[in-house]
Amino acid sequence: MLKVGVPLSSKYIGTISKLRYFMTAADKISIGNFKGKPNPETGNYTVPFIEGDGVGPEISKSVRTIFKAAKVPIDWVNCDIGPLLINGETTIPQTAVDQINNSLIALKGPLATPVGQGHRSINLTLRKTFGLFANVRPAKSIPNLASTYENVDLIVIRENTEGEYSGIEHEIVPGVVQSIKLITRKASEKVIKYAFEYTRSIGRSNLIVVHKATIQRRGDGLFVQTAQEMADKYPDVNLKLELIDNTVLNCIMNPEKYADSVSVCPNLYGDILSDLNSGLSTGSLGLTPSANIGETVLYEAVHGSAPDIAGQDKANPTALLLSSVMMLNHMGLQKYADMIETAVLTTITSGKEFRTADLGGSATTTSFTKAVIENLN
Ligand SMILES: NC(=O)C1=CN([C@@H]2O[C@H](COP(=O)(O)OP(=O)(O)OC[C@H]3O[C@@H](n4cnc5c(N)ncnc54)[C@H](O)[C@@H]3O)[C@@H](O)[C@H]2O)C=CC1
Numbered sequence: 001m002l003k004v005g006v007p008l009s010s011k012y013i014g015t016i017s018k019l020r021y022f023m024t025a026a027d028k029i030s031i032g033n034f035k036g037k038p039n040p041e042t043g044n045y046t047v048p049f050i051e052g053d054g055v056g057p058e059i060s061k062s063v064r065t066i067f068k069a070a071k072v073p074i075d076w077v078n079c080d081i082g083p084l085l086i087n088g089e090t091t092i093p094q095t096a097v098d099q100i101n102n103s104l105i106a107l108k109g110p111l112a113t114p115v116g117q118g119h120r121s122i123n124l125t126l127r128k129t130f131g132l133f134a135n136v137r138p139a140k141s142i143p144n145l146a147s148t149y150e151n152v153d154l155i156v157i158r159e160n161t162e163g164e165y166s167g168i169e170h171e172i173v174p175g176v177v178q179s180i181k182l183i184t185r186k187a188s189e190k191v192i193k194y195a196f197e198y199t200r201s202i203g204r205s206n207l208i209v210v211h212k213a214t215i216q217r218r219g220d221g222l223f224v225q226t227a228q229e230m231a232d233k234y235p236d237v238n239l240k241l242e243l244i245d246n247t248v249l250n251c252i253m254n255p256e257k258y259a260d261s262v263s264v265c266p267n268l269y270g271d272i273l274s275d276l277n278s279g280l281s282t283g284s285l286g287l288t289p290s291a292n293i294g295e296t297v298l299y300e301a302v303h304g305s306a307p308d309i310a311g312q313d314k315a316n317p318t319a320l321l322l323s324s325v326m327m328l329n330h331m332g333l334q335k336y337a338d339m340i341e342t343a344v345l346t347t348i349t350s351g352k353e354f355r356t357a358d359l360g361g362s363a364t365t366t367s368f369t370k371a372v373i374e375n376l377n
């Protein structure tokens with residue numbers, strides 16, 4: 001079989017396994033071992049796949065094709081999540097709820113949200129419906145892939161169910177709208193406990209609470225206070241506080257400085273920081289994976305539906321592929337996770353002709369997918 005990649009040096013392999021290591025740390029804590037069982041007749045796991053909008057079908061096709069070539073023991077089930085409006089509320093269809101609850105896991109492409117009207121974000125509805133309290137978003141440089149910065153290794157854990165995304169908004173009088181940022185001790189405790197344990201489990205020294213409690217004194221204040229109250233239980237982790245505007249400056253001036261830290265923050269800050277971190281680590285949104293953590297775990301790319309390139313065979317499927325790699329690790333299918341992750345990273349670092357346009361290359365989604373398959377071992 002044709003190998004498009006160059007042989008990997010042991011240093012490089014070490015870096016790849018380190019990448020894998022921190023991507024799997026989420027699986028060791030809080031969410032525990034994956035309890036889903038394969039179908040006894042086929043030996044395959046059933047996993048719901050929400051293909052999503054815009055570039056969603058193209059990058060989903062890439063994942064399906066690569067999984068098939070790698071003979072991953074998964075039977076995908078198409079998961080239709082709407083938009084379904086019941087009494088004006090965006091709702092996840094019961095069939096989808098049952099599929100995801102039964103499988104305890106799902107893979108999801110990006111879902112578009114209309115601006116200022118129409119249905120509410122289905123992404124947020126999914127997170128609320130399944131109690132996906134933490135969103136882990138690791139953004140890491142890829143060895144041998146030139147970018148503005150080297151050695152970026154940023155992990156943001158985003159509160160995922162409330163804050164600015166509570167969806168509580170009303171017009172008090174015409175021309176005056178109130179949009180409520182809801183912060184509760186319960187949700188703060190959940191995500192901060194998870195963040196402390198995550199930091200400890202991957203051996204980093206610092207947990208940084210990113211906030212703006214100087215201005216959002218009660219809301220962000222409660223988030224910060226919750227972290228301070230929990231810090232005694234984690235004497236091996238230094239709790240640090242950082243104002244969000246200062247975090248943005250520090251990230252742009254010197255992102256490497258966060259390599260021994262994990263950041264945890266209210267919802268909107270985490271949303272914004274994770275796109276920033278994608279750009280700092282690789283120069284593209286097309287590579288950053290994420291895991292939405294709860295009783296069930298939903299894996300998805302950080303990026304959206306990319307309407308500007310949808311339907312043009314241009315999208316980079318790596319972010320969804322690395323999200324699926326995180327998923328495979330969580331399912332205990334490490335052999336397949338390693339095979340796919342190594343093939344993806346080998347392809348990306350094999351030359352411009354193997355990279356998609358977001359990374360300055362000339363590959364299409366289809367040709368990239370083909371090259372990854374040729375690099376599967
Ligand atoms: N979790 C989700 O499903 C998310 C959904 N969205 C939704 O996506 C829609 C579009 O949002 P935008 O602000 O345009 O953000 P976006 O993330 O879709 O795109 C931002 C930029 O990154 C590029 N990009 C994104 N993914 C890429 C990929 N895989 N390969 C190459 N380039 C890629 C796009 O071409 C665009 O230039 C909105 O409706 C938004 O609500 C946005 C973020 C996350």
Ligand SMILES: O=C(O)CCC(=O)C(=O)O
Pocket residue numbers: 111112113121122123124271302
């Ligand atoms: O739900 C949306 O439309 C956007 C969500 C988003 O930006 C994210 O999850 O990063």
Ligand SMILES: [Mg+2]
Pocket residue numbers: 271272275302
């Ligand atoms: Mg976002």
